[in-house]
Amino acid sequence: MTVFILMVLAAWFFVFLAIRTSHVASGRDSIDEAIAIHKERLASLETQHRNGELDPEDYRQFRDETERALLEDTRKQGEAKQYKPMPWSIAIVILVMVGGASFWLYQSWGASDAVEVRRSFIELASAEQPTEAQLKETLTGYKKLLEDHPEDLEGWFRLANMQMELGQYVDAQPSLERVLTLLRTGQRSAEDEATVLAYLGQSLWAQQQNQAALDRFEEALEFNAQHTLALGFAGRLSYELGNYRDSIDYWSRLKRLAGEQADTRVIDEFINRSQAALAEQGIDYEAATGPEVSVQVSLPTAWEGLPDTAALFVYARPPGGRMPLAVKRLPVNAQQNTIVLTDADAMGGMGGLTGQAEVELTARVSFQGTAERSPGDWVAEPVVVDLAENDSPSVSLQVEQP
Template identity: 30%
Template sequence: MIEFWISAGLLCLIAMGFLLLPSLRRNRARAEEDRTAVNVALYEERVQALEEQHQAGVLDEPGLQTAQDEAARELLADTDGDAGRQRVRGRVVPMLAAVCVPVLGLLLYAKFGAIGAVEQARTAAEAPGTIEQITARLERAVRERPESSQGWYFLGRTLIAEGRAADAAKAFQRAAETGGRAPAVLGLWAQALYFAGDKQWSPQLDALTDEALAADPSEASTLGLLGIHAFDERRYADAIGFWEKLLAIMPAGEPSRQGIERSIAMAKAQMDQRSNAQDAPTPAKGIRLRVALADALQQQVRPNDAVFVFARAVDGPPMPLAVKRLRVADLPAEVSLSDTDAMMPELTLSAFEKVELVARISRAGDAQHGEWIGREQGAPRAEQALREVVIDALDKGASGNER
């Protein structure tokens, strides 16, 4: 703003010069002429009177000369005094004008001027460097003009770009309140509320989206939000419907079209996967077990020692039916064994009714040989929901002959 005040001061000085200098020159010249004329007229009258006195014999020649010299000295003294007084008055008037005119102009501008608009225009002319600078500028603008719906709208857009969804929701709310609840603003408001609320739907979101679509059935932000919400709830057909409506109103070169098309493809893939899962036979349930380490062995094992958990048939082949690998540091741990953990496709866990559960610690990482072992003797596979194996004994054999 210093440039503005310097320019204003220079213009004020120039205006004062145009107004005051000619007036001062005219007044000074006129005053000097008037006073000089009066003094000269008085001098001439006095000289004439002295001449008459000399002719009448009242004054001799030396007296006449002396009187004329005295009249001349008085004329010079009166003229010098008038010039001095004029010079004093000539200095006072410009000084008063130099003080009063800028002060009066400043007071009038403070009351009727637009210094805020000048500052805002200057700030707007500067190119912002970062999104944070843009946000700060818009926040300052809406503080100065809180009735500007466009200011609140653009502030909400930049806050969304910064990831400040809660603040963006407040900005879009103010934009809706000051701008007549435009459908586009309502859609963005709903989007910001949705993400600020950790994608939890609410009655307020229902009201906003319904209002936006009632005013504009093709409102883009609302259609996109409803598609996202439907996808998150696994209502893939609804999501596809909302997103296809959105694609229908998008220009061909719109950059976001590719993102919407990918989302539609994902929803269709999820629908196909769900359909295939419903058509496939239901797999047999696995076994849930808890593996723990006995207190007596806590100081003898190492955190990175391998722990092999496996199930094998009580009345069947000796090789394991399902295996998983852990570390001692993971214990105690809950493990689930199922057909997906089978070592051989033809030997699955679901094919045997009774199984034995074994947990072995092996520092060498060998599932067949180790240092410590724990067993849970065979029981019907579905007899209990959670079974338990405690590793509490020295391992004296291999997995194929340790029964």
Template identity: 30%
Template structure:
């Protein structure tokens, strides 16, 4: 902000110079003209004095002529070097001064009306990568406060809230995004998903209407298809869940790493129906798969309900996690998949970095950034297909 106002001040001084320099020059020329006029007046008075002395008989003709010559030489000496320039008096000297005084006020008023200082502030705010998800949330909250008409800011704020398991806040953010951008299928799907988790996974007529509207606008809307599959599975409607998830797999790109997680859901639904699991294609096996276990010496120090956060972060890049999954101690040991579909921010994906570090943290308070116990891996290639082993065996003394 300081740099902006310094640049604006320099531009203002430059503009004032164009107005004030001609005024100052005009004053200098005026002073020269005034001095010349005074010298001429003195010269004329001197001639009248010499003529008076001659008429009174005090000077003869020769002395009169010599006196006139002497007065003329003095006049020439006094006016030597003076340059008489015509002064443009059409506007007068006061108008440029008034304009110079009004210009800062006029410029400030016009900038307040048409300027984009808020955009400049937002650009500076997001210039540096946030170090934590809490910092990212604070930035987005400030962005929507400064510009409530930014659908993009509301959307990313909703995604960030979902990553923090703040589904109620996320539903409000997605609803605001829809109010600005319109009822876009993707936004409707995200809103429905947030409402579903905020409502303790209870399916409602509102959720059905939102997903129906989203799929009517875009039959390949992935969030709605995935949500319908989850809701059907939770309700024990395994055949319907398989149908929704198969539709989702059909519209996803072959290289999409989230296909593995979806295929895993389909396989679990088939097991519930007593059907054999389908073969997983190589394309569906993409993503980082990690097996998380708890060290034996920590078994008595944790509770089954303690939250377990498994995340991947870039070895060379922003310190905030790229992708996160949440389990409980009761789920351990467990295998989870971390892929681009789990990205906390669309522009920060696992595939965008050559190496990542895998971390698992146990937090009794449910805080993803601080806990009691932790386990971490050595740097691994982000495109590796080998199963990674992660053991939680150390006291947690720092945040990610």
């Protein structure tokens, strides 16, 4: 309300100045000054003519121009003298109308809702022990404000974060879905999509929708294969759903990302539980421990115009060879993708990365989604990596249009 009062006072002040200040008087002063200049100019021309400094033709031309300007300014001077200030009664009516219009604009198009939400956040921050009613009122007001700005991606993500932190997972889910939609209709980012998908998985897991949550975590890993939150939850949910092999693979990847210096005893315990569950079924299973290559693939900006049949293929093959050792086929759903190739992606029994000193990495976008290369496909320049020195390298590939 303070902001509104200041705005009205400012409007009244400037309208008052506009009405009561005699802008015509200042205009009259400038006209008077111009008339005086014209008269001085005529006198000067007369003197120059008498002294022979101007020939008769130039004298007549300059004199006629100056006299025309003098007559015009004299006419304007007469009109200005007829001006009368606006009566006070009309001025007051105009001031009241400006005040009413200011209030209406403030409520309809102004920032009254934003000011109220800001006030709620300030009160929430200053409270020693915020009540549940305060939290609910603040988030409800913020959500209502965002509904008037449906394209505010950062605002919706901020709201979803607060809802997640407060354990309001049911409310957070539609907020996160809104964020995901905005991400996919704008400038897409694989990292951001992976994060939002992981948060969605977490909200579904909190609502005990385990299969739906696992689907979201696995989708997040398609965008970022090294997303630790998604890997951890995917391992846990796979275990709870009885997919023990998958849980071992997820936790093994998470352990590998943690590095040799990290304390991985909790992860080892999870792996042991899944192995024990498989052992009860008479299955002796170990996660793949061979080489692992992380490939970051960037696509041209025109990727969003690709047909639905398009697919991204990422290959590892012997340097100079044509037969892939490992390959993954993925949907084209982002401009940047992170893909991990392991022996699990081997092409046939003779494939795989194990035993290879070097491999050549490349990527290709097929418009028809077929493994065979076709004219017009988008291809990345191959990159050779050394697996003898490092069995977990990371490479970047830029797919180019032909």
